[in-house]
Amino acid sequence: MHDQNIVEALRPVLKHKVKENTEEDIMLCYQCGKCSAGCPLIDEMDIAPNQILRMLQTEIPELEEKVLKSLAIWLCLACEQCYSRCPKDVDLPKIMDYLRAESIRRDLVNPKAKEILAFHKSFLDSVRLTGKLYEIGLIAGYKMRTMHLLQDVNVAPTMYFNGKLNLFPSQVKNKKAIKRIFEKALREEENK
Template identity: 40%
Template sequence: MTVKITLSLPKKVFEISGENVYLCYQCGKCSAGCPIADKMDYLPNQVIHFVQMNNEKALSTKMIWACAECFNCTVICPRGLDVTKVMEALRIIVLRKGIYKLDLNKVEKIEELPQIALIAASRKLTG
């Protein structure tokens, strides 16, 4: 199937992730299954909606940065949209501008943290 996407944000997301956000019909199952949604500013389906509407607000939501790729949303999406990949694409749009979301010098009690967490966070929150 050839996908024709013209709006800039959905197009960028498609180019980076191969995911077509218009598959989403806003059922909200991703948000129901998201383990951190209760502590976030916007729910995963709202972030997807921003992208559908070409609204760059998607790029400044807490949601995309706290998403730690548990893939629950991806597994339960009835439309087969890889929501996790869309979240990653949104992070990548920001990171590729050189804007990073982690400064290791400012992490408190960094010596208590395991390297697996530091490496994972560095790879996801910096470019």
């Protein structure tokens, strides 16, 4: 029993980790709900933005896990509406950034978020390889990850004929520099 108390005391509290990494203080939130009221994606979120902050405020491990497993953290568009209207100046999009990274680190990513994550990963793959976004490469990578092979078959030809798709990637000359940035930044992230 005594040992368990020590384990509990040593457990990293998620809101503290958020504070350390983003300088955002979740305890500032007084639950007015203005963030949720202005959120364009509130209808699709499984947990409302203000509820996410409330759950983290409690420090209850099950609720922290529920937050990291939520779809909501992946739906957040970082449109900054909540932050720009928050009476307490809580930078919720910044907190969401951290929660997503933490969700990946703890392998708790919501299954319904796999498309969103796949898109982000494919996007970064493209940037890693070419230094720029190569849209065909992005879509191909995304389709491989999600197996949504038929998505956007209706827009792609038009994009091509309108001259919006480049068959060959535009590339950064100093690709080594880009590769190095990725390596070092990922190492930083792992050290956390």
